[in-house]
Structures are given as structure tokens and as C-alpha cells.
Amino acid sequence: MPHRRTISSASQQPDSGRPATVDLADGEPGEQDEEACRQVLRILSLIGDKWSILIIGKLRDRTLRFGELHRAVTGVSQRMLTLTLRQLERDGLLTRTVHPSVPPRVDYALTELGGTLLDSVVALGEWAVAHRREIDDNRRRYDATHPPLTRS
């Protein structure tokens, strides 16, 4: 029987309650760590949105101000940049510093927490880079043999 790959909370302060062994699959409603699992998924969804990772990546090695970020991230709209930055600030992944000057100047910097997330995401990115050819090949092969997927 193959190994079961599980997530166990390694670091941080001792868990004050449940076993704290969460596998990525969710359980039936009512299972003990369903809540923990949902929480993990909610955090993982940070990765899902279009801009968070890009922004964190840009702040990798230096503080940037709003306008610099706006230019750095290429396709992002002002609205989404603001919203995403607020989320990331709320989660404690970056800090927002307002300089009371005129014109106003706001600096964004990655926190320690944000840095560790970036490390983890980079690891996943390595997987993507390592397998992108394989995946593209798979897709081409699939598209060639299986005609239309969700045809308009």
C-alpha cells in the first residue's frame, strides 16, 4: 500500500485541540478537521487569484510604492491592485506604510510571513516549470484525439 501523503502542522505553537493532522481531501460534513481543511483551502485560494502571487513576487527583494507596483505588475488595474494589496495586508503578508508627505507616498513591503509563503509558492512554481512541457504535450495529444471540449 502506498504512503498516504498528509499535512501535519509542524511548526508554530502546540495545537490547542484536535489532532491537527489535515489531509487535503475534505471529509464528510461533521468530520473533525473539516473546518481546518476549509481554512487551508481558503488560504490556498490566495494562490488562485490572478494578482497576489505576482505582487508578492515583485516585493521579493525590495519595498515598492503604489505606482511602482502598478507599473511592475503589467496588466493589473488600479482597482484590483488596491483590493489585492488590502487583502494581503489584512493577512499580514505585507505591510503598508503611509508617508504623510505631499503628494502622498505609500510603501509596500513583504513581511517575514509573506517571504515564507513566497518560498513555498516558488517550490510549486518549480513543479510547474519542470512539467510544463509534459503538460502541454498532454493537452495537445488530448485535443488531437478528443474533439471539442465544451464547444461553443
Place this chain on the structure above:
Amino acid sequence: MPHRRTISSASQQPDSGRPATVDLADGEPGEQDEEACRQVLRILSLIGDKWSILIIGKLRDRTLRFGELHRAVTGVSQRMLTLTLRQLERDGLLTRTVHPSVPPRVDYALTELGGTLLDSVVALGEWAVAHRREIDDNRRRYDATHPPLTRS
């Protein structure tokens, strides 16, 4: 000056062209590895959607048929299960085997590629588990001090 965290394509066959060093941040339009970067992001978006990870997690250690998956993943609709399974099959992360019996029976199994992705995602999940308390604390603190975020 802190280290620059970068992604470099480690395994696979030698890259047939560019340096193949992709950092997570995208470049200005026209930069060499913009395409590669977009591709990586596209793959990372696998993580973003609600169901892919859950499904892959369920197939971790055994083959499941459609109905089993449907019951296993809890909140997924039949429609989304089908669509997500097709995507994953297209990418080569799982295999779909139709048994010509009556009533029909379709088995889904994780491929080698899918298994390695799961390993990487589990690593990210470990980060989430390790820091979920910290993040929750940050959010509470933020909400307490910064009144309404995007008020209705």
C-alpha cells in the same frame, strides 16, 4: 542584500532555447520569458479553482469511480465534477477509464504526474496549516483596527 528566490527548470530534458530561468514576477511585455511565466501562472491556477485539489487529494491512494468521487468531494455539483475531471484528464494529471458494462462504469486514477503535483501542493498546504493561526490573528487584528473593508 537578501537572496533572490528564483525558479529554474531543474529536471526534464534540456531547454531548447532560452535561459529557462523564470521568476514568479512577470516582466514587461516583450521580455523573453514572459510566455514561460504566463504558462506557469496558468498551471498554478489549477490550484486556484475550488475542486481540482480536492479531487486529486481523493484519488491520492486509490482509484475511484464517478459516483464515488461525487460523494467523496462533498459540495461539488455533477457539472463541476465533470468539467474539472475533463481538465485534469486533459493535463494528464489523471486517467479516465470507461468500462463497457451496463450500467456504465468509469474509473478515475491519479497519474504519476498527478502524484508529483499532489506532493508539491501538500507542501504548500503545510505552510497553510503552519500559519493559519497567525493569519487568522492578523485578520482579526486588522478588522478590529481598520473598520469596514469594502462595505456593502
Place this chain on the structure above:
DNA sequence: CTGCATCCCTTTGGATACTG
């Protein structure tokens, strides 16, 4: 310069009904 508010179009995804 930074950022909030509004409008509006696009995408996502659930519910439901129907087929091989």
C-alpha cells in the same frame, strides 16, 4: 500620487431536466 465608488460586462458555477 493614492485610492474609493460606480457602472457594467464577463466568467464561474449551482440547479434542474434530459440521454445513452
Place this chain on the structure above:
DNA sequence: CAGTATCCAAAGGGATGCAG
């Protein structure tokens, strides 16, 4: 059982205009 098709509601996100 394992889908496919249709309809529809909610969320995502761009463009623009205004404010501190």
C-alpha cells in the same frame, strides 16, 4: 450510472470619474 444541455444567479474584474 455517468454524463450533457440549458437556464440563471453570483462573483470577478476592467474603465472611468471623483476625492484627499
